[in-house]
Amino acid sequence: MKLLNYTSKYFAFLLFFVLTGWAVIFYFQMLDEIYDSMDDGLENQKMLVIRNSKQQDAINIKPEFGDGYYTLYSISERSALGFKDSYRDTLMYMQNEKDYEPVRLLESVFKKGDEYYKVKIITSMVEEDDLIEDLLFSIIWLYLGLIFSIIILNNLILKKVWNPFYKLIGNLRKFKIENDTEIELPDSKIEEFNILNENIQTLISKSVKSYRSQKQFIENASHELQTPIAISINKLELLLEDNGLEESQANRIISVIENLERLSRFNQSLLLLSKIENKQFPNVDEINFNELTQSIVADFEDLLIHRNIEIEIESIDELNFSINPDLAQILLTNLIKNAILHNADSGKIKIRITSGKWQISNPGKIALIEKDLFARFQKVKDNSHSSGLGLAISRAIAELYQLELSYTFGDAHIFKIDFPQHK
Numbered sequence: 001m002k003l004l005n006y007t008s009k010y011f012a013f014l015l016f017f018v019l020t021g022w023a024v025i026f027y028f029q030m031l032d033e034i035y036d037s038m039d040d041g042l043e044n045q046k047m048l049v050i051r052n053s054k055q056q057d058a059i060n061i062k063p064e065f066g067d068g069y070y071t072l073y074s075i076s077e078r079s080a081l082g083f084k085d086s087y088r089d090t091l092m093y094m095q096n097e098k099d100y101e102p103v104r105l106l107e108s109v110f111k112k113g114d115e116y117y118k119v120k121i122i123t124s125m126v127e128e129d130d131l132i133e134d135l136l137f138s139i140i141w142l143y144l145g146l147i148f149s150i151i152i153l154n155n156l157i158l159k160k161v162w163n164p165f166y167k168l169i170g171n172l173r174k175f176k177i178e179n180d181t182e183i184e185l186p187d188s189k190i191e192e193f194n195i196l197n198e199n200i201q202t203l204i205s206k207s208v209k210s211y212r213s214q215k216q217f218i219e220n221a222s223h224e225l226q227t228p229i230a231i232s233i234n235k236l237e238l239l240l241e242d243n244g245l246e247e248s249q250a251n252r253i254i255s256v257i258e259n260l261e262r263l264s265r266f267n268q269s270l271l272l273l274s275k276i277e278n279k280q281f282p283n284v285d286e287i288n289f290n291e292l293t294q295s296i297v298a299d300f301e302d303l304l305i306h307r308n309i310e311i312e313i314e315s316i317d318e319l320n321f322s323i324n325p326d327l328a329q330i331l332l333t334n335l336i337k338n339a340i341l342h343n344a345d346s347g348k349i350k351i352r353i354t355s356g357k358w359q360i361s362n363p364g365k366i367a368l369i370e371k372d373l374f375a376r377f378q379k380v381k382d383n384s385h386s387s388g389l390g391l392a393i394s395r396a397i398a399e400l401y402q403l404e405l406s407y408t409f410g411d412a413h414i415f416k417i418d419f420p421q422h423k
Contacts, residue, residue, distance in 0.1 A: 042106035070121045080116035083109045164188035269389040281324040289319040317355035334390040358417040367409035
């Protein structure tokens with residue numbers, strides 16, 4: 001959930017409870033005012049009826065409401081004593097409506113001479129009920145309108161407030177440390193965003209500086225190591241050409257040369273792995289993996305003939321993918337070479353290519369441990385010519401381009417590359 005929606009969600013919940021409480025209180029306050037107004041009117045009418053009755057010589061008894069808005073009749077002293085005015089809602093048949101309608105009723109007692117009288121006064125609640133109903137619906141619509149209006153306005157305002165933050169996120173997504181470009185940090189009037197920008201700028205500057213130093217160190221170290229190794233190998237090869245050497249001495253020199261060559265390959269592999277992880281291969285092209293596979297297999301033709309190994313290529317569909325050409329070559333070369341070197345003589349290797357998958361398999365009897373297989377310096381067999389970095393390099397290339405390189409075992413060792421757009 002986005003930060004804007006997350007804050008709006010809590011604001012909406014808070015607003016809901018606040019406005020709900022406010023609407024309920026307002027509704028009952030207005031209801032109380034309406035009833036107070038009606039009761040004041042009834043009280044005034046009661047006073048008029050009592051005053052008129054006391055001014056007359058004889059009180060006109062009215063036991064029914066048929067011809068007016070009040071009734072008046074005599075009651076006993078016992079019933080009158082302790083009686084208090086009471087207001088209540090009731091129903092009365094209305095001639096004009098032809099139905100029972102709600103009315104507000106006031107009952108009171110007064111004394112004239114030695115006699116006690118009870119008066120009942122009514123006032124219609126039809127208009128008041130309509131007013132209450134209209135008030136209720138008005139509050140509901142006002143309530144909903146306020147909530148939606150405030151939420152919408154809040155989103156618009158917050159979106160503008162958070163705009164520098166979202167711009168910063170977008171720029172961070174586009175920023176690539178290997179491209180040697182500066183990140184653009186948006187200006188803001190908000191102090192916290194400016195502090196965030198300053199800290200991000202400091203962090204990126206340190207990261208870029210460390211990246212450049214590491215890159216330069218790796219390149220320099222590799223070059224400085226490679227040069228003396230090459231010189232040592234050349235001098236030892238010249239020494240081998242000396243006819244005065246004994247066989248044991250020549251064998252020792254050959255052993256030293258082999259170890260130096262292994263050290264050279266190891267140094268080159270580490271440099272390559274570091275460059276891959278540092279994303280120093282920015283150039284990409286659309287590579288046809290069907291043609292690339294055929295080309296690499298042809299390069300291994302002499303070794304295949306020597307080991308009496310056959311490679312069967314099954315191209316079901318064209319497989320094209322945007323990748324650095326050198327890394328694509330290294331990726332497939334490592335997998336094919338691995339299958340050849342760790343295959344039994346006369347064994348058959350199968351390569352299967354579809355529109356979204358490249359797969360190679362070679363015969364085997366025991367499954368390999370996958371978690372160790374792609375780790376650095378892991379060797380399936382004791383091979384003095386292997387640096388133990390081949391599959392680690394292949395995994396690094398796959399991760400760089402969001403490819404999924406996996407290993408499974410059935411009747412054969414199977415290495416599979418799944419391409420993201422086809423998964």
